[in-house]
Amino acid sequence: MNTDFINICLADDDEDDRLFFTDAFEELKMKTNVMTFNDGVELMDYLNDGDSILPNVLFLDLNMPKKNGVECLLEIKQNEKLNDIAIAIYSTSSSEEHIEETFVNGANIYIKKPSDFEDLKKILSEVVTINWQYHTSGLNKDNFLMRL
Amino acid sequence: MKVYLKFDYVQLTKKIVQDRLSELGYKFNIVGFGEFNFLEKVPTSKMDELTSVFKEYGIDIVENQKSVLVQKIKDAIIEMVHSEKPLQVKSSVYIADKLNLSYAYLSNVFSEVTYTSIENFIIIQKIELAKQLMINTPMNLTEISIQLNYSSVAHLSTQFKHTTGMTPSAFQKIIQKRRALSTKNSI
Numbered sequence: 003m004n005t006d007f008i009n010i011c012l013a014d015d016d017e018d019d020r021l022f023f024t025d026a027f028e029e030l031k032m033k034t035n036v037m038t039f040n041d042g043v044e045l046m047d048y049l050n051d052g053d054s055i056l057p058n059v060l061f062l063d064l065n066m067p068k069k070n071g072v073e074c075l076l077e078i079k080q081n082e083k084l085n086d087i088a089i090a091i092y093s094t095s096s097s098e099e100h101i102e103e104t105f106v107n108g109a110n111i112y113i114k115k116p117s118d119f120e121d122l123k124k125i126l127s128e129v130v131t132i133n134w135q136y137h138t139s140g141l142n143k144d145n146f147l148m149r150l
Numbered sequence: 151m152k153v154y155l156k157f158d159y160v161q162l163t164k165k166i167v168q169d170r171l172s173e174l175g176y177k178f179n180i181v182g183f184g185e186f187n188f189l190e191k192v193p194t195s196k197m198d199e200l201t202s203v204f205k206e207y208g209i210d211i212v213e214n215q216k217s218v219l220v221q222k223i224k225d226a227i228i229e230m231v232h233s234e235k236p237l238q239v240k241s242s243v244y245i246a247d248k249l250n251l252s253y254a255y256l257s258n259v260f261s262e263v264t265y266t267s268i269e270n271f272i273i274i275q276k277i278e279l280a281k282q283l284m285i286n287t288p289m290n291l292t293e294i295s296i297q298l299n300y301s302s303v304a305h306l307s308t309q310f311k312h313t314t315g316m317t318p319s320a321f322q323k324i325i326q327k328r329r330a331l332s333t334k335n336s337i
Contacts, residue, residue, distance in 0.1 A: 149315030
């Protein structure tokens with residue numbers, strides 16, 4: 003079996019969405035460490051603390067109080083230390099303009115939040131699996147774009 | 151007084167590993183550089199101890215033979231995808247021949263370690279190469295589909311959309327905008 007844990011973070015102000023998310027990972031057969039944050043400020047404090055374990059994939063909700071998803075995305079992309087984290091936008095919006103803008107600003111994945119739990123599990127498993135291949139097979143992360 | 155040292159890394163590594171293993175009471179023989187064979191079964195708890203002992207010297211134990219095998223499978227796939235000559239045999243036959251092991255076995259080990267299947271990994275690699283060719287060469291999608299052995303350009307487009315969730319042209323557009331943005335920011 004794979005002995006490496008996949009580190010995952012989620013920043014989302016909606017408590018139900020956070021629960022939904024962590025439950026989905028518990029049911030997947032992957033070794034994951036999932037951490038959640040209630041808003042962008044909490045997330046950035048964690049990422050900027052030198053002792054933190056950085057996630058392999060970070061899921062960002064777009065609408066959050068204090069600091070929203072796009073602000074976090076821009077900050078992360080400007081920080082070389084955080085450049086290696088794959089960023090998945092996790093949002094209810096499906097506006098084409100929004101989606102393209104987040105990709106252009108450096109997001110790797112765009113997920114439209116599903117309402118069904120089984121769909122969520124399928125999507126998360128797909129995202130984490132493909133990200134894992136980028137992480138372990140030396141693929142070029144600049145070309146990693148995925149929309150679900 | 152200043153002295154200069156000259157090292158023989160091979161000898162050095164071998165000696166360290168030999169000495170520490172004997173000291174800890176293991177029975178082993180040396181198979182080749184970087185490859186040791188334990189004559190008795192080593193429990194997992196002991197492997198952790200060994201890992202930390204060798205860590206001090208900057209020596210990592212690739213304990214998992216399966217990981218080594220998976221790496222060999224990946225190398226074979228990457229070579230296969232990047233080769234410009236069309237494959238004469240099915241990819242499963244090619245990989246099994248290359249590693250001299252049954253495809254069923256390879257396929258099981260691969261899925262267990264990587265969370266994905268060999269078939270899927272081949273698709274990921276092909277789509278990645280298609281992306282590179284798309285943005286870094288003047289080749290058009292039809293030419294790319296031929297080089298990557300797709301039966302048609304439609305087949306490549308469909309697989310691209312299925313793997314990435316976007317069309318090849320949407321992908322290209324985003325990369326171009328990103329590049330324009332980073333040039334603008336660096337001026």
